[in-house]
Structure formats: C-alpha cells, structure tokens
Amino acid sequence: MALHEAWRAGVVLCGGSAGSLCWFSHAVSGFHEGPARRLEGLGFLPWSNAVHYSDEPGRRSAFLAAVAAGMPPGYGVGDAAALHFVGTDLAEVVSSRPEALAHYVVADGAGSASERELPVRYLGALEGVEAGSRGAGDRR
Numbered sequence: 001m002a003l004h005e006a007w008r009a010g011v012v013l014c015g016g017s018a019g020s021l022c023w024f025s026h027a028v029s030g031f032h033e034g035p036a037r038r039l040e041g042l043g044f045l046p047w048s049n050a051v052h053y054s055d056e057p058g059r060r061s062a063f064l065a066a067v068a069a070g071m072p073p074g075y076g077v078g079d080a081a082a083l084h085f086v087g088t089d090l091a092e093v094v095s096s097r098p099e100a101l102a103h104y105v106v107a108d109g110a111g112s113a114s115e116r117e118l119p120v121r122y123l124g125a126l127e128g129v130e131a132g133s134r135g136a137g138d139r140r
Contacts, residue, residue: 007044014082017051024049026071028063036062038071045088048074054101055079063105068113073106081120090118098122 007013013023021027022041026048030037036058041049050063053076063076075083075090080097083090093102100122103115 001042003042004044013044016082020051020077020083021049024074026066026074028059028066028071036066038066045085046072047088048072048105050074050076050105053078053103064113064115067105067107068111070107073104075118076103076105076115078102093118093120095120095122 003013014020015022018029021029021039023044024041025043025046027039027041028036028048028050029039048063048067048071050059052059053063054060055078060076063074067073077083077093078101081093081095081100081102083102084092084094100120102118102120104118105113105115108114
C-alpha cells in the first residue's frame with residue numbers, strides 16, 4: 001500500500017477528527033450515524049483512538065467501555081490536540097488551544113478502564129493573527 005510505504009519512508013502523515021482515526025489499529029466512531037461503534041483502522045499505529053474525546057457527549061464513555069471490553073489501549077484526544085508519533089512511539093501531544101486535553105486509556109483488568117491525562121504542549125498563537133483566522137495563507 002502506498003500510504004504505508006510513504007510512512008515507512010518517513011513521510012509525515014496526519015489528519016484531524018476521522019482523519020486521525022485511520023492511522024490506528026482500532027477506533028471508536030460513528031456518532032454522526034447512530035450509536036458509537038468500534039472500527040478497525042489501517043493499523044500503522046498499534047493503539048486505539050477516540051477523537052473529540054472530552055468535547056462531545058458520549059465519546060469518552062464509549063471509548064472507556066470499548067477499551068474495558070478488549071479494544072487495545074489507546075488515546076482519547078480532545079479538540080485542538082494532536083498526537084505526535086515517531087514510529088509507533090508517542091513523542092508528545094501538542095495543541096493549538098491552551099485548554100486542549102489528551103488521555104491515555106488502558107483496561108484495568110477488572111472489567112473497567114482507566115485514563116491518565118497526558119501533558120500537552122500549547123504551540124501558542126501566531127502574532128498578529130486573530131483568533132479563528134487561518135492566517136496569511138488562507139485560501140478559502
């Protein structure tokens with residue numbers, strides 16, 4: 001597969017929301033089309049993933065339940081946060097908003113899952129760019 005070859009060659013692959021889910025082995029999604037459901041991703045990253053984790057109702061509880069039920073451990077990522085991996089190792093979490101959150105979620109072995117909040121590095125605002133603006137390169 002061309003995407004996997006590009007990733008193995010060091011090409012940066014990224015995506016937000018559903019575009020983030022695809023790189024992981026498993027994900028929880030489907031909120032716009034009914035109840036939450038488990039999905040299989042491309043598996044470049046051996047973890048699971050849930051986006052809009054603490055920002056939209058039901059996402060956190062659905063992900064915790066899925067991990068508790070046997071889905072691989074993984075990352076619950078809030079809006080404006082991004083996971084930076086080097087290979088399959090998480091290097092850091094960065095954000096475009098100071099309040100963005102991310103969590104690592106793992107089954108606890110007793111039928112539940114636990115979460116650990118991860119440190120998030122706020123990248124800061126661009127000087128001279130208004131909040132909500134895309135900046136000088138905006139081509140909407």
